[in-house]
Amino acid sequence: MFEKRNYCGELNASDEGKQVILSGWVQRKRDLGGIIFVEFRDISGIVQIVCDTKESAEMAELMDNIKSEYCLFISGTVRKRADDAVNTNMQTGEIEIFAEKIQILNSSVLPPIPVESDNTVNEDLRLKYRFIDLRRQDMKDAIIARHKVMQTTRKYLSENRFLEIETPILNKSTPEGARDFLVPSRMNKNMFYALPQSPQLFKQILMVSGFDRYFQIAKCFRDEDLRNDRQPEFTQIDIEMSFLTIDMLIDIMEGLVKEIIKKITGTEIVLPFNRISYDEAMNRFGKDAPDMRFGMELTDCTDIFQQSEFKVFSTALENGGIIKAVVFEDGNKISRKITDELAEFVKIYKAKGLPFVKFRDGKLDAGITKFITEEQQKQLIARLDLKDNEIVFFGSDSENIVNDALGSLRLKLAQDFGLIRNDFNFVWVLDFPLFEYDPEEKRYYSMHHPFTMPRTEDLTLLDNINPENAGQIKAQAYDIVLNGVEIGGGSIRISDTKLQNKIFTLLGISEEEAKEKFSFLLEALKYGAPPHGGIAFGLDRIMMILLNKNSIRDVIPFPKTTRGQCLMSEAPSPVSSQQLDELSIKIK
RNA sequence: GGGGUGUUAGCUCAGUUUGGUUAGAGUGCCUGCCUGUCACGCAGGAGGUCGCGAGUUCGAGCCUCGUACACCCCGCCA
Secondary structure, eight states: OOTTOBOGGGOOGGGTTOEEEEEEEEEEEEEOSSEEEEEEEETTEEEEEEEETTTOHHHHHHHHHOOTTOEEEEEEEEEEOOGGGOOTTSTTTTEEEEEEEEEEEEOOOOOSSOSSSOTTSOHHHHHHTHHHHTTSHHHHHHHHHHHHHHHHHHHHHHHTTOEEOOOOSSBOOOOSSSOOOEEEOSSSTTOEEEOOSOSHHHHHHHHHTTOOEEEEEEEEEOOSOOBTTBOSEEEEEEEEEESOOHHHHHHHHHHHHHHHHHHHHOOOOOSSOEEEEHHHHHHHHSSSSOOOSSOOOOEEOTGGGSSOSOHHHHHHHHTTOEEEEEEESOGGGOOHHHHHHHHHHHHTTTOOOOOEEEEETTEEESTTGGGSOHHHHHHHHHHHTOOTTOEEEEEEEOHHHHHHHHHHHHHHHHHHTTOOOSSOOEEEEEOOBSEEEETTTTEEEESSOTTBOBOGGGGGGGGGOOTTTGGGSBBSEEEEEETTEEEEEEEEBOOOHHHHHHHHHHTTOOHHHHHHHHHHHHHHHTTTOOOEEEEEEEHHHHHHHHTTOSOGGGGSSSOOOTTSOBTTTTBSOOOOHHHHHHTTOOOO
């Protein structure tokens, strides 16, 4: 009976008179007495069913029983609707199906959350009853769009000589980086596998093995605290190539992104994307993932306030800090209440306050104006190119705090006052520092990962590294940023054992330690390892932005809560003492 | 680990101003009527552990303390 199935959303006026067979669910029933309309839904869409209950007592009784979300089998005839009965809001609004036979395949209890709704329902209910939530149109659209992106990715990469290769999920724990999820080994007592944070080492090994273009749509796992754009398990489009330059990689990846955008939005984006250095991103936007859809860039004013009577400024400068400014276009919208709120806001980022001045009638006014000399005022007006009614917010502290606070303030103001264009803005961020210095532990950390190739011209600096100049050593690493969200990142890798060992030494990883953790990679690099590099895209984040969602949970079929629980399956859960015994595990 | 917001009918919310009779609305649900609806309409009805636990009080949805859960943010996420 299901063999010759038709799909609700695919029927149209050209099917008039056709006998059709539909299988799906009751979205809504409108009982007008002698005639009943049913909005009938399957994966493809919705079509209206008409039942004449005056003609047949049998049909009348059957229809009386049918309620929302019943699963039905319907055979009937496609009819064109009368002109005044056409529903232009409906894909299939020109037609309806005159039901000849209806069979109830399964009844449904009343769903706890409505299928016909936007996502205003509490998220914990949506997650608990995900099987109902996924029936809703916007979740269905998201899952279908995700499928299309994966298919487009596979097609594009395959056509560009990439091979899809799987790598292990059960792997070795490496304490560098994010916290691992551990899996106890039954056959090897007191030993653990770790779930992969990424297939990093394996894809590099594949390069050594000569599979010179690899990709994988890979699940990755990180046991860290969660956010709206972070899940404990997430999906990467993982890519690695041999014999490449950064320009080659960018070229191929822009092609992939273009295909994805075309598939999902139907629009052609302009290539190439903008490129910006890490340093410039930090200076102009205060973030390494700048949202460049609007202005309000940060301006350094440290030099103007070298001699300042304003204690906040002078103290910051004495401590080696900087002073930067952000200008907002409409000071009239910024009341005393709002400046207080914004001052509270920047404290999240460890700023101590938020001094400001307004610009009216050609001169500074209000806020900290009285602490600024005439000469400084003149310079400031010129530097910031101030226009009437603008308001200037200052950050003065260490460079990190100022960038963090003002970069976040810039975003908040733009969001609160609707200054952000609805657009897809891609930018490559290049020339990341190779290391970060941790003053507390007095050691260097890799900004990307320990296998990242330094810029060739910076190699000599490695021998004289100190906390001051460490930031000048740049990596051949890159991020791709979409609307201020990092959607991908990668690097050219080190393919030389000597250099790799040198980097380990600088990172304070001893020879024994390196051997213990990465010996197979170091060993592999000895056997004619090709120059190689790659990138990984966060599929969930890409989908989130393309579909304009607030959270990656809305593009993942079965996500977890911010405490890492699945409200539907109730994972994680305790296990039996027998299971623990087999693993020789004792619970504290 | 820290900060914030929220939790009242199946769902979405109001009610907390000033603690005070029987806690409301919309929607959904149930029953009846209705042959062109499409957010169908009309009439009637059911539906509440005010997250949970203490406390203050003659009296708590409302005040205090604790706690659970969800979400957002800082830290964390090579």
